[in-house]
Amino acid sequence: MPGPISDERNRLDREALLDAAERLFYERGVQAVGMDELRTASGLPLKRIYRFFPTKEALVVAMLRRRDQRWRKALADHVEQVPDPRDRVLAIFDWLAAWFAEPGFRGCAWINVFGELGSSSDAVLAEVRSHKQAFHDQIATWVHATGLPLAEPVRLLAEGAIVTAGISGDPAPANHARKAAASLLKHPDHQPKSTCAHPKSAIDSSLAET
Amino acid sequence: MPGPISDERNRLDREALLDAAERLFYERGVQAVGMDELRTASGLPLKRIYRFFPTKEALVVAMLRRRDQRWRKALADHVEQVPDPRDRVLAIFDWLAAWFAEPGFRGCAWINVFGELGSSSDAVLAEVRSHKQAFHDQIATWVHATGLPLAEPVRLLAEGAIVTAGISGDPAPANHARKAAASLLKHPDHQPKSTCAHPKSAIDSSLAET
DNA sequence: TAAGATAGAGAACGATCGTTCTCGACGTCA
């Protein structure tokens, strides 16, 4: 059935290619998966793969960008259905706990690809930084709604939990991070009204960020 | 000057090889550095390299193991000269800040190598897990000296700071993590004697670990 | 001094990589 390929089929095939790339690259690493294996997994001829993406590097960047959109949307959908601002921040760690427990979980795709290509591909490095910045901004938005200057601690606890769970294969860091975040959110220095007066009851400026 | 090579020279050459491997692998990644480049950098013939280590994988593992010893000793030397238990925990983050500011800093060597080889080399994966476990145990020892159940939060803040500083290239996460750790250590729930009585002044068991 | 062993330098090997090219098959349109 030669002849021009419809836009609709191009769209579907491109998605299927990105699906295969995302799965294989995450499971085994970028450099461990060759273009031939990607051809087999996607069912697309090499010629069409190279029409979609001129190089493997471009395919990696596109895969990361699409995963970023899906990943952060799934996180936001879970977190933003929680009404209370402080519980909303804690919901980040509930979502992480569910992610860590998924079969095949192998840590953060962006951290992993940074280890592989961060020093040899500027385009991949930029995509990793872009994702981490967007993740940070998302967290900062939710944390600022609590009125507490805890965006950086929450971000670092989340990153630490992701990397530790990924390497150890144990989802427990999500709960540890959640409890630490809860403790920070309940810190009396951050409570609007304390049941008794402390010598320094004002907002502790030692936690101010930037 | 053929003839048998002295044990002393074998020792020195082996160290020089590991030096070159550690530097190149950290700078550019394991898979991006070939054995030929290692030969050039170390000045050793390929034959002797393969006498020291039968495969590249064995060389990577040996490099990681030696780096683990050096890295954790440098951390311990800095931290354990601080007498006060709480300040000692905070000194972890001071050491991290100095590390992040070093020229050529590119994140955690073990996290990076996990992204590259974690799914394809069991030996490397075991070495990465061993290092992370040892790092955790070291932190737990120092934190337990404070009497506070904060080993997991401190570990996650440290890991989060390392990975965030590595990707962003900005050493600031060390200070953010330090302030968060200081806040947890000063949490009134953890103070032996408070200046006033809280409804729940007992040690907050919600922070208990494991 | 002659024989044997081991060193170093680098060529060679087989495999695999990302990428491009060949080629027969089948649509579209004058």
Next chain:
DNA sequence: TGACGTCGAGAACGATCGTTCTCTATCTTA
């Protein structure tokens, strides 16, 4: 109907990888 264009399948290409082998030169030892 016949020339043209685009398709899929996979061979081919040049580079590079980890690893092994060849060959010569020098040391040690009887």
